[in-house]
Amino acid sequence: MxxxxxxxxxxxxxxxxxxxxxxxxxxxxxxxxxxxxxxxxxxxxxxxxxxxxxxxxxxxxxxxxxxxxxxxxxxxxxxxxxxxPKDFTINIGSAGSVTLVIQTLLPLALGINKKFTVKIIGGTDVKYAPTVDYMKYITLKILENYGIKSELRLIRRGFYPEGGGEVIFTLFPSKIKMFDLVEHSGSREVFGIAYVQNLKEEIARRMRKRAVDLLNKYGFQPNIKVEVSKGISTGAGIFLSNDTIGSSYLGEKGLRAEIVAERATENLLKERKLALDRYMGDQIIPFLAFGKGKVGVSEITNHTKTNIWVVKHFLDVEFDIKEYKEGYIIEAL
The missing domain is CATH 3.30.110 (Translation Initiation Factor IF3)
Incomplete structure (x- = not known):
């Protein structure tokens, strides 16, 4: 049965x-x-x-x-x-998030015997999902450090409502390592991308300038690139990363470029408590269940609690959550 x-x-x-x-x-x-x-x-x-x-x-x-x-x-x-494993193309058919499809594929690295590549067409920079830059420079980078091998290439960006973004994602057979990622490294370097599609370059430059000014003020060393592109959909945004912490904010009609940059910067600084921000805190849970060990997160969100609950239906694992400094430690036992 x-x-x-x-x-x-x-x-x-x-x-x-x-x-x-x-x-x-x-x-x-x-x-x-x-x-x-x-x-x-x-x-x-x-x-x-x-x-x-x-x-x-x-x-x-x-x-x-x-x-x-x-x-x-x-x-x-x-x-x-x-x-x-096989190569194929997925067209979401809307501005549905390509990164959430990648999030679903990622655990398969622990079970495949050969690599596979997927072309995904949809939204790369949309609300309520990790942006493509967050996925590439935070999620995948952290997981790579603990054994999960993948590659993500951005072909073109896709914004709401048309989508039309395109990425190429390759996943390799992987063996997970035990996690020991509690403390933030203390790095003061901030990497970033201020980007526009089908809009004036000046908007990206204004986002960049405001973020650089704020980060300099708080004693960081910013290195923020400007990216200008043409595509099926129109949009803007900024991504910032400080080692293992990431922050993205998307432009909206009527929202000044400076405000977009301020919100991304404020969020980055607010999350900079332990090794992981609250978004990575929930994404890491299935991998923590397999690798065991512990991670430090800024906040325990409902997304994190939900992911723990789901994982426990499939695996014999316990999660211990303790308050630590300004955040929390999650340990998988």
């Missing part, structure tokens, strides 16, 4: 992350899963285009049988077979 793990998608933050982590671990561990009440706490309940793209990608990579694979579906049953 097939034992199916049941995951209630309405738990805590009740968003798409429950689905993504469940499908990723189901595929990696070859454990069937049924997710109910998908995105129950969202205005538009059920599967959106980005979630469909994640499931279709995983279905392809592990020859899964899937029930409930349609737009708006609130229940999905996913029965995986053996992982068989």
């Amino acid at each position: 097939v034992i199916i793990i049941i995951i209630d998608g309405s738990y805590l933050e009740g968003g798409g992350q429950i689905l993504r982590t469940s499908i990723a671990l189901s595929s990696l561990l070859n454990k069937p899963v049924k997710i109910i009440n998908i995105r129950k706490k969202r205005k538009n309940k059920g599967l959106a285009k980005q979630h469909l793209a994640c499931i279709k990608a995983m279905k392809k990579l592990c020859n899964a049988e899937v029930e409930g694979l349609y737009l708006g579906s609130e229940e999905v049953t996913f029965i995986p077979s053996k992982l068989s």
